[in-house]
Amino acid sequence: MTQAPATQPTIGTLGELKAAGHVLKPLRTEIRDNLLAKLRAGEDPWPGLHGLEDTVIPQLERALIAGHDIVLLGERGQGKTRLLRTMVGLLDEWTPVIEGSELGEHPLEPITVASQRRAAELGDALPVTWRHRSERYSEKLATPDTSVADLIGDVDPMKVAEGRSLGDPETIHFGLIPRSHRGIVAINELPDLAERIQVAMLNVMEERDIQIRGYVLRLPLDVLVLASANPEDYTNRGRIITPLKDRFGAEIRTHYPLELEAEMAVIRQESELVAQVPEYLLEILARFTRNLRESSAVDQRSGVSARFSIAGAETIAAAALHRATLQGEEQPVARVVDLQTAVDVLGGKIEFETGEEGREGEILTHLLRTATAETCRTRLRGLDFGLLVAAIETGQMITTGEQVAAIDFLTGLPALGESELYDDVCERLDAHNDGERASAIELALEGLYLARRIGKDSDGSEVVYG
Structure with missing residues (x-):
């Protein structure tokens, strides 16, 4: 008012x-x-x-x-x-x-x-x-x-x-x-x-x-x-x-936004973010919400509110600020690893169809991965990740996690010689400081994993690509 x-x-x-x-x-x-x-x-x-x-x-x-x-x-x-x-x-x-x-x-x-x-x-x-x-x-x-x-x-x-x-x-x-x-x-x-x-x-x-x-x-x-x-x-x-x-x-x-950009505009406008959330993470949340609205496992008569994606953006921003506070980072930036924190707390906002009891977490994780893969294809199309995949295949591993600082993540990346792949990814995703660069490269790694080009192991607190 x-x-x-x-x-x-x-x-x-x-x-x-x-x-x-x-x-x-x-x-x-x-x-x-x-x-x-x-x-x-x-x-x-x-x-x-x-x-x-x-x-x-x-x-x-x-x-x-x-x-x-x-x-x-x-x-x-x-x-x-x-x-x-x-x-x-x-x-x-x-x-x-x-x-x-x-x-x-x-x-x-x-x-x-x-x-x-x-x-x-x-x-x-x-x-x-x-x-x-x-x-x-x-x-x-x-x-x-x-x-x-x-x-x-x-x-x-x-x-x-x-x-x-x-x-x-x-x-x-x-x-x-x-x-x-x-x-x-x-x-x-x-x-x-x-x-x-x-x-x-x-x-x-x-x-x-x-x-x-x-x-x-x-x-x-x-x-x-x-x-x-x-x-x-x-x-x-x-x-x-x-x-x-x-x-x-x-x-x-009335209806939910018909276009992805309108969905993202609602998230931008309504969410109160305590840390920086890059555009591609907002896109993942918007796609995730739209996937839920189209899923046969979700009760569509109840709907999937725009508040779901808004709360998701606020949750991953909070996770970034939490990490930055504990790790002494000056510029908290949300990363792909923070998306799971949103899934963990937002499942109660969704009404699932009868018969899906016990599979709620599995459904949410699958649809989030689908949204992440779609965003990676859209944002990183045309980049050649062959050298990075080859480096990982030789046995090098990359560690990230909810409490892994951006600088530690970046330091642990494989050296790619004269390749400018990391710079190309960061330029494509408009990433400049350490937090933004870590977030951008982490998205690329998650995309490679979802495309089944590299492996991934998680024990809850740490995620290892290898």
Whole structure:
């Protein structure tokens, strides 16, 4: 969410607002106008979203232009929540509200009894304050214990105790949706809402009134309702009831990135790395994730979240920093040997098909090796490793490992005479310092092993190519 800037409009009363020529726009009109203005100016209304440009985004833009409430359907980790939160950028930066109003009503259109009374009494002296667009977005994670009071509202016993009658609309404590008046309310994992709670949303979304404990309160709410759901939830935990689905104007299916580069862009953008992770290791993680999504051994109904590869990048960066700290390295750089540390801790993020019990580690290791081999072929194609293979075949061994320093690894490499193979590998992989060079050459060695040109032995702490 963007932070409210330090400056805001100085208009402080309804009279000043009228004099400034302010025009009230319905919420959907405001969003439509701002979206079209960004598109005309060539601006990207959806910063930070990768791989959805030609599929999901056009559908979403058409739904917003049409003024529809929207539900996003997709497996976990497809960026649904990020997409919802990005819509804040389509609101006006500042909007006027009646100062002190419970629902943030526009000064030109008060909708509650209390605000209408104040507007009638004060006229043009009605005090106005300004709300930043970041305050006009509300989000609720649907849980089975969510109540009607949370979303719609309930009678406030304290107000009744003050002497108001139960039928007085001012006794109502409003829930999240009415409080999002003139803004966006997003409900994550909508099928997790109990069906009776979903029923309570029907009038809010269609008739724009609210019903609380038998009282019908006519409020012309101006709110855009967004929701996300995992399609698998319809059978696992719950479902979106048919009348509620009918009230969403647009149902949009999201998906994982279709292109490798988009997958890598998500990792780069979302991961918080404590050490340098070379691009080719990010590519391996991206390919690894995509291989998992295509594997028949993995439950694809559950999906393989983008968080898997993000957590993988963060894990191998942590392994590099751990090694650098223990070995006294100044520049921690992740290496191929660190990839196994990610496999060791991330297996719990994957749902395997029934019948694969006991083979989880074997499946993950196989798919990681496949991803590594694909990356080696792509990145190192055309280089001649004959001299290195020949040196290893004569009995020379190369030792690496999670706690083997980069300089020790480099020192242990076979001498190749006047060959510039090591330099060629490092140039191809943009490696310059010791850590980067060790990482690059280690990738080449792993590629040779996966191509069955050299051998490899591991005892857990050390890896020996020979």
